[in-house]
Amino acid sequence: MTLFRRSEVVIAAILLVAMILIGLVNPAFWQVDNLFSLLRSNVIIGIMALGVLLVMLSGGFDVSFPAFAVAAMYLTVKGMLYFGYVGVLVPFVCAILIGAACGSINAFFVWKFRMIPLIVTLGTGSMVRGFLLGVVGTSMINIDRFPPVLIDFAKAEVFTITKADGTHSGLTAMVLIYFALALGVHLMLRHTMIGRSIFALGGGAEAATRVGFDLKKTIFFIYCLAGALAGFAGMLHCSMIWLANPRDFVGTDLEVIAAVVLGGASIFGGRGSVLGTMLGVFMLVMVKNSLIIMKVDTTWQLVVVGSIIVIATAATAWRDRKRQA
Amino acid sequence: MSDVFLDLRNVVKRFSGVAALDDVSLTIRSGEIHCLAGENGSGKSTVIKVMSGVYRPDSGSIAIDGRTHSHLTPIEAIRHGIQVIYQDFSLFGNLTVAENLALNTELRNKRKLVNWRSVRDLARRALDRLGVDIDPEQEVDELSTAGRQLVAIARALMSDPRLLIMDEPTTALTRKEVETMFRIVRDIQAHGISILFVSHKMREMLEISERLSVIRNGRMVAEGPTSNFDESTIVRHMTGHDISSETYHWKAPATPTPPRLEIAGLTLAGAFEDLALSVHPGEIVGLSGLLGSGRTEVAQALFGLEPGHTGTVRIDGVPVPLDRVQTAIDAGIAYVPEDRLTEGLFLTQSIDRNILATIYERIADWSVIDRPKAANLAASSIKALQIATPTGDKPVGELSGGNQQRVVLARWLLTEAKVLILNGPTVGVDVGSKAEIHRIIRDLAVEKGLAVVMISDDILELVQNCNRIVVMHRGRFVETFETADTSEQRISDMLTSFK
Structure with a gap:
C-alpha cells in the first residue's frame, strides 16, 4: 500500500498546508496561547466524533448524540445538587450510563425494526431533548450553583508556560482524556473482533451474517458506546465551561459530523479511522478558530461548516467510487 | 464405480x-x-x-x-x-x-x-x-x-x-x-x-x-x-421443447424502396470512421465485432448520444441531425441498450409506467395524462409482447430478465419507431425467453417494416436472426456477409483472427 493512498496521509497533508496558510495570513495563529486553546476546543467535539465514527463505520448515521450529551450532563448535575454529592468519578459514571441507556434505545429500533439509523436518531434525539426540557427543567445551572468539584477537576493542566509578560498559559489535562479515549477506540476497532464486526457490518450486513457475526451484539455495542461517549463528553463539557445548560449543543451535530466526514469516513459505512477523525476534528476546529480570529461574522461559520460537509462527502464518495473501478 | x-x-x-x-x-x-x-x-x-x-x-x-x-x-x-x-x-x-x-x-x-x-x-x-x-x-x-x-x-x-x-x-x-x-x-x-x-x-x-x-x-x-x-x-x-434454429430470410421487394436507415461517411474521432450502411424495411442487420471495435459507439451515435460525430444519417431518405436523444426519438429511432437494468428501466416503477415512459406527451391533454388511454395502451402492449404478469402495476424489478427485456421493447414500439437498434438483446436472458424475444423481433421487423440493427457477442444469435451481418473492427465495417451464404464458424474465425 503506497503512502498516498492512505486517507490519513492526505488529510494530514491538507491540514499542514492549511496551517501554514493560516499562519501566513495571521501570525497569531502559531502563538502558544492559540494552539493550547485550539487543542482545548478539540476535546468535546473529538470525543463526540469518536462515537459518530463508530456509527458511521457501521453504515449508520447518528444525530441524536447532542441530545444524549445534554441529557446526561443536565440530569447528572441536577442530581449532584439534589443529593449534595461531592465527587468526580460517580457523576461521570452516571453520565456514561445515561448516555449508554439512551444509545440502547437507538440500537433497539435499528436492530429490531431494521430502521434507517438517521430516522431513528432524529426521533430519539428530539424525544430526549423534549423530555429533558419538559420534565426535568429548563433553567441553566451556572457558576453560582455549579458543583465546584467539577470545576476544579476540569481546571487541571498538563503543563504551563510563563510568557514574557508574566502571564501563564496552560494546556488542559482534558486533552489527555481525549487522547486516551481515542487510543482506546482505535485499539478496539483495529484489534478486537467486535471492532472488526463494525467494519464488516458497514461492508455488508448480509455477508456479515453469513460469515457468522452476531449483529445484534454489534449494533447494541455501537449505539451504546456512541451514547456513552456522548454522555461523557457532555459531562466534561459542562465541567469545562462551568455551566449546565439544558439547551446546549444546538448545531453541534452538524459540526461533529462535518469533522468525521472531513476525517475521511465514508457516509456509506465501512471506511474511516480514529486517526483520520482526530485530524478532521482538528481541521474543523482550526477553521472555526481562524474565522473567529479573522473576525468573520459567526453566521458565516454555518456556511463554512455546511460547505465542509458537502465538499468532504463528495471527496470521500469520489474516492470510494474510484476504488471500485 | x-x-x-x-x-x-x-x-x-x-x-x-x-x-x-x-x-x-x-x-x-x-x-x-x-x-x-x-x-x-x-x-x-x-x-x-x-x-x-x-x-x-x-x-x-x-x-x-x-x-x-x-x-x-x-x-x-x-x-x-x-x-x-x-x-x-x-x-x-x-x-x-x-x-x-x-x-x-x-x-x-x-x-x-x-x-x-x-x-x-x-x-x-x-x-x-x-x-x-x-x-x-x-x-x-x-x-x-x-x-x-x-x-x-x-x-x-x-x-x-x-x-x-x-x-x-x-x-x-x-x-x-x-x-x-x-x-x-x-x-x-x-x-x-x-x-x-x-x-x-x-x-x-x-x-x-x-x-x-x-x-x-x-x-x-x-x-x-x-x-x-x-x-x-x-x-x-x-x-421442454425444441427451439427452432431456422434463419431469417428477407426478400428485397420487387419495386425498390428507399432504405429506412441510410448511413454515409459516419465518423467519430477515436471510435469509428467512414461508416456506410443501408437497412431496408424488414431487414435485420447484425453488427458483430470484438469489444472495443466501436460497435456500441455506433449504436449510441445513431441514438444521438455521441453529438460529436460527422457524416449523414437518413431516415426514409430524410437527413436527420442526430445531436440529441430527442431528435433521434422524433426521427423514429429506438434504442434498447446493452445493460437494460441500469440504462433502460426504472426497476421500482410499475410495468405500465415503464412502457409509457417515452410517450407521455402523446397521451396527455394539456399536460394531464389521459388515464384510460394510458391503461389501454399499456395493456395492449403487455398482450402484444406476451409479458408474463397478472397486472401492469407490478414493479418491473420483479419480472424475470426475459420479461424485463420485453418491457423495454414494448416501450420503444409505442414510439412508432422505424429503426430499432438492439444492443445485446438477450444478455442475461434464459434460453426459453431468448427464443421468444427473437421471434418477437422477427415478427416486428416483418409486420411493421422496421429496420433492425442487432449488436451481439453471440454470433449464433446473429446468424439465426439477421439476414445480413456486418463485421466491425477498429472502428470500420470490414466485411459484410449475407447470412444465407455464411456460417457461425466463419464469422467467429474472422473475429478470432482480430485478437
Missing part, C-alpha cells in the same frame, strides 16, 4: 402449496464436476439451499457418505464439508483480501482479539493453495470480478470442503477469465473435492463437467454423463 459423496433422494419442497422441488433426486460423486442446468426459476437455487441447509425439505432425504439425514442445518452442512459460493460472493469490499479470508476461521475459533500476523499467514496459505497472485493487503473493492471470485473460492477452500457449490460462477467473467477459473476448478477437483456447477450456459457446462443434470419446473428431467448431451438436447430438456 466411484463412491457417492452426497445423494438427494426424492426431495420435495413446497412454498405456500406450490412445489418448488418435486421429487428431486441428485447424486454427486466424490471428486466429480457435476453441472446442474436449468432456466431461471426452475428450482436450481432451491436445490442449492436444501444442500446447504438453508431450506428444510418437506419430504425426502439427504445422504452424505451413505448416512441419511432428513435435513441439514447451515452449520451441519458446513461441517460436512459443503461450501457454497454465491453469485454475489458475500465478500466485504471495504476489508482487505487477507481479512476476508481469515474472518471465518477467526470467528470459528471464537477469538476476541485479532492477531494480524496470523490473519496474514492464513490468507497467504489460502492464496498459495489456489496458486493465484493476489496481494492479500489489497482491498476487495479494488479487485476485478474475477479476482473477487478467486478470493471467494480461496475462502471456501480454507474449510477443507468436500463439495463446492458454485452458483452461476461465469456470469460476469470474460472468456479468458472463465478459462482461468476452469483451470482452477480442475485443480480443485484433483484434490478429490466434488464441484457442483450451477449454470444455464450450455457451452461452459459441456466444457467443464463430467456429469450433468437438468432441472425443469422443479423436476429432474435428465441426468447422465456429459458426453451424452449436446447443446440442443440440453436446451430441449431445459425448456
